[in-house]
Amino acid sequence: MREWKKLTKSIIEPKKSAEIAFVGKYASKESYKSLIEALIHSGAHLDMKVDIEWIDSEDIEKVEDEKLKEIFSEISGILVPGGFGQRGVEGKLKAIKYARENKIPYLGICLGMQLAVIEFARNVLGLEYANSQEFDPDTSEAIVYLIDEFIDSSGQKQLRTHKSPLGGTMRLGGYECFIKEGTKLYSAYKSKSIIERHRHRYEVNSAYEKELEKHGMIISGKSKEGLIEAVEIKNHPWFVAVQFHPEFSNKLKSPNKIIMAFVENAYKAKLNEIKTARD
Numbered sequence: 001m002r003e004w005k006k007l008t009k010s011i012i013e014p015k016k017s018a019e020i021a022f023v024g025k026y027a028s029k030e031s032y033k034s035l036i037e038a039l040i041h042s043g044a045h046l047d048m049k050v051d052i053e054w055i056d057s058e059d060i061e062k063v064e065d066e067k068l069k070e071i072f073s074e075i076s077g078i079l080v081p082g083g084f085g086q087r088g089v090e091g092k093l094k095a096i097k098y099a100r101e102n103k104i105p106y107l108g109i110c111l112g113m114q115l116a117v118i119e120f121a122r123n124v125l126g127l128e129y130a131n132s133q134e135f136d137p138d139t140s141e142a143i144v145y146l147i148d149e150f151i152d153s154s155g156q157k158q159l160r161t162h163k164s165p166l167g168g169t170m171r172l173g174g175y176e177c178f179i180k181e182g183t184k185l186y187s188a189y190k191s192k193s194i195i196e197r198h199r200h201r202y203e204v205n206s207a208y209e210k211e212l213e214k215h216g217m218i219i220s221g222k223s224k225e226g227l228i229e230a231v232e233i234k235n236h237p238w239f240v241a242v243q244f245h246p247e248f249s250n251k252l253k254s255p256n257k258i259i260m261a262f263v264e265n266a267y268k269a270k271l272n273e274i275k276t277a278r279d
Contacts, residue, residue: 003253014049018076018267023055023095025088035081035109038250042260050263057091068098075104077266082110082199082245086135093119100233105269107262108241110200114144116241117204117212117231124215125208134202145205147227171198177229177244183220184240185230188261196244204228204243238265 020039024032036052043050053075060068072078078099080092092112096119099106108116114132121130121143132144174195179186186192206228209219221230221242233239242258250256 014043014047016046016048016267017051018043018048018263018270019051019053019074020263020266021053021055021072021075021078021095023057023060023078023080023092024083025057029054032081034245034250035079035247038247038256038259039263041250041252041255042263044252045255045260046264046267048263048267055095057088057095059091060094061088061091063094068094072098072102072104076270077105077107077262079107079262080109080112080115082112084111084134089115089135093122097123100236100239103237103269105238105262105265106236106240107259109247110198110243110245113231113241113243114202114204116239117208117217117228118143120212120215120217120233121208124217125211132202143205143208144202146201147203170201171203173197175223175229175244177221177223179230180218180220183218183230184232184238184261185220185242185258188240188257190257196242196246197248198244199248200243204231237269238262 022032029036039050039052055071060071063071078095080096092115096106096108096116098104100119106116118130118132121127121141127141127143129139130141130143131139133139133142133146134144174197176193176195178193179189179191181192206226209228212231213219216234218232218234219228219230220232220240221228223229227243229244230240230242232241240258240262246256246258250259
């Protein structure tokens with residue numbers, strides 16, 4: 001009971017705050033209810049209010065750099081959640097680039113990870129046509145692609161094509177992720193392996209793994225089959241993107257560890273910015 005009272009007080013009367021830019025397409029914010037609650041729960045454990053700044057990714061697709069700087073001027077961290085479809089993708093890519101170049105803590109989830117890799121491939125590797133087969137089935141640089149077959153969470157082989165029904169060809173349920181030691185993902189989970197839930201069709205193409213790592217992207221998590229589960233950016237305060245949905249394993253009394261690490265590092269970035277301004 002004492003723990004519940006403490007958490008409740010932290011939600012109602014938090015001592016700290018962090019501003020998180022939630023960059024997505026918003027037909028309904030209810031679609032992100034689990035993730036919103038996960039952010040609030042993490043904040044409660046850190047005695048912190050998480051202020052969510054809703055940014056429609058379509059609205060920032062064509063804005064100039066100065067305007068983008070203004071939009072993110074009060075932001076402590078940037079989050080790009082999961083989703084399907086091409087609408088708003090270029091705005092999400094722009095937000096990810098801003099987070100990477102301006103050293104703002106970033107958390108990408110599912111599509112947010114795939115787009116982080118595409119943005120890196122385009123702007124760091126110089127692959128102009130880097131894309132996902134979800135958006136361009138005929139792309140010459142399929143950084144994200146549709147694998148023909150995979151083993152589902154029950155151990156059964158599944159086959160899929162671009163024309164397969166969406167729900168029946170997703171990688172759904174809990175899958176094990178093996179974590180590279182010395183990474184931010186490892187620092188958050190403090191474990192060499194975790195099981196997190198998935199809900200997606202497309203995968204990051206492992207054929208680009210060596211080039212990505214050569215240019216400063218860290219592959220911090222992989223599945224048993226060698227599928228890329230998590231990436232980070234070297235020489236960045238905190239940039240982590242995961243293929244799985246960490247919000248699905250979140251609970252008020254035990255918030256998901258990578259989400260809480262994101263919130264904590266967003267707050268640290270805010271403190272550093274205040275200190276720099278004073279100096």
